[in-house]
Amino acid sequence: MFVGFDYGSANCAIGVMEESGVRLLPLAAGSNYLTSTLYALDRELIAEAVYQQMPTALKADYAKARAGQLTRARNARRELDLEPNEQAVFVGERAVNAYLEMPEEGFYVRSPKSFLGATGLRTEQIALFEDIVTMMMLYIKQQAESLEGLNSKGAITHAVIGRPVNFQGIGGEESNQQAETILRLAAKRAGFTDVDFLFEPLAAGMDFEASLTEDKIVLVVDVGGGTTDCSVVKMGPSHMESKERSQDFLGHSGQRVGGNDLDIALSMKAFMSHLGLGCHMTNGLPVPSKPFWNAVAVNDISAQRDFSSLNSRKTIEELIKEAKRPELLKRLLKVQKEQLGYRIVRSAEQVKISLSDTDTVTTNLDYVCPNLDAEVTQALFKEAIELPSAKIEALMKQALEMAGVMPDVIYVTGGTARSPAIYDRIAAMHPETPIVVGDHFGSVTAGLTRWAQKVFA
Template sequence: MFVGFDYGSANCAIGVMQGEEVSLVPLNGDAKYLTSTLYAMDRDLIAEAVLKQLPKDQQAQYTHLRSAQLSKAAFARRELDLLPHEPAVFVGDAAVEAYLEMPDEGFYVRSPKSFLGATGLRENQIALFEDIVTLMMMHIKSAAEKSMAATNGKITHAVIGRPVNFQGIGGEQSNQQAEAILTLAANRAGFVDVDFLFEPLAAGMDYEASLDEDVTVLVVDVGGGTTDCSMVKMGPSHIDNRDRSVDFLGHSGQRIGGNDLDIALSMAAFMPHLGLGSLMNNKLPVPSKPFWNAVAVNDISAQREFVTLNSKRLIEDLIKDAQQPALIKRLLKVQKEQLGYQLVRSAEQSKIALSSDSSVDTPLGYIDTGLHANVTEADFESAITMPLSKVESLMREALEASGVKPDRIYVTGGTARSPAIYKRISGLFPEIPIVVGDHFGSVTAGLTRWAQRVFA
């Protein structure tokens, strides 16, 4: 069976063709989207979980490659007093639940796709991301096949979506590294063959299926981890072409998306309650770096630095010299109990609520009893000014690269649900009609349609 596989920064989805229409496959009960998260009681247990699910003919080679991690995993099981077959690694909503229950005891990663292609990764870090992606793909493929068991739905081939650029720096070398990780993970997860398609093109293809005339469309895909813009010729004259390169007039992309908006909102709305913006006894402002490191969940170096003993000592020194030490003590709790991801998750929930409400009261009692933060739509717009400016720049870059003006702008991606983002995009080119697509399903649908052409 050929599928479209959206391995997204925020959510993952699998699409199949049913007649002429795309259908998303349930991955968790009736839910058709799986949260892009993983939690392990110990990070070396991830390799152990991969090994257990690999086909027998791949296990010997993998055991050789991961011998050190597997030895540490056996030790971790003994230390954690886990039974041989007791689950120790969780994916999706189960990972979120495990993290919220034990935030300071395990290894939690949100949006692992955001890290793919990062420069300066050591060999063991690349191996870790290979295993994280492999385990997630194994889980998703298995869940999809279970949902389609009645139709004997064995998945063999997939078109996987990818951003135009996985990282803002690193260029094509970063993209190649990321694709290599995704390809290896897909093969280990049991896919016979995979192909890749730019996500904004995939989103545009789903829209194209509804067109009855040829038009030039600027596709703006504001996802969880990346924003991609593509200028594409679409319509009845183009839809059946297997090679769409001549219709692809220009593109731009950068690692800026919903995660960055959540981080920005965390800094602006929550961190003042933890001491950001307050003063030291010498009248100087409290340094902002530890606050940023706490919530920069898509920055490997920031996260690594925040959990160190040096970071703990720095915060303890700030408490001694701060005019409002009680606030800084809250930051110390975030550091000790690794609550940064939970803060960003609270910001994400506030962002979603602001899609329909003008303000939201966000509870932060997991940091301090009774603590809460009121967040307004105006607060959100102010907090995300810089990330949205980058989205605007990407739109202009795609226009300049193509040398043409679009007939329409097609906006998609989960993050684009926000009225603040829509207002910014519509204000940039007020004379051009804007079409708002399925915020979550467009990319998966386009990938699914393309899979039928590539593999048929």
């Protein structure tokens, strides 16, 4: 059985082909999307959870590769006084809820896909991300196979998995290969016997192509949670049946800039002044901005490691002694001690979503300080996201310059493109060109599923 698998930075989704077309499968209560998060009471327990749930035939090789982690997992389970079968690793909204309940006690990762192409990862870090991705794929695959109507069709064995044009802005093809290798290995350990990959903007465009009645040159702009990808593609009735589409791909670009970057930028602009950013020391110098950035840079491994360190805590404690507004810096210290950075970014994400429908949002930050509210306007949001917005514009220009043609239509998709601020920037680039807005969340999965049918059926 084959599927289209969107392992996204913000959400994951999986689709199957039925007589009526593509069907996205429910992965969470009332939703076809699973939030891309994982929480473990201890990071060593992730390997244990993978071992317990992976196909029996693969366990021996995995146990050999993860012998050290599995031993440490047994020790961690004893130290945490957990029962042998007590769940210790959670994914999706259950992971978010576990983190919000115990932010300082466990291991939480949001948008693990954002890290897969990171440069300078050590061997043990790559192994950790392999396990995180495997754990999430195992969960999603098991959820899909258990659904009524599918459980009689046997195991899901084949998948087309989406990937961005570039997983990282730096690192080039080496980063892309590292990320794709992690995804391929994780899929194998999760029980997929054969996988193929397809650029996400092309997948999104293929779903749109199914609706075309005449050939068009389409600029696909896919602004996702972790990356933005643009592709210029020949589409239409004379192209859609071909299994070899490389000649139709005229130009593409991609970079790790997306909804996560908007959330981080908004956190800095809207929230960090309430924690002391912009204040001054008694000697007249401004408070250093680095601790504030590290607190919310949830897609930067080194920044998160730095912020959680004892040295960072000592630095903030010293700043409190010398600050003109020490009461504000004490809030930053609480964020450091209780590891609340992810929660702050989550608040920014919720504000961003709310600003799609209103001009002003007031959000409560009482988990940082009682009765602390922050007001965010559309104007402030646009100012905060100026840099990532400019990067998205540059990617559109790059794809069109590579293609050497102008598009007949611009097809916009991806969850982040729901933001009016982002849509307006895209529309202003070529005001004379028609814009079609696709299913912001489901178009990539639908396209992957259609391609899986061509590749595996």
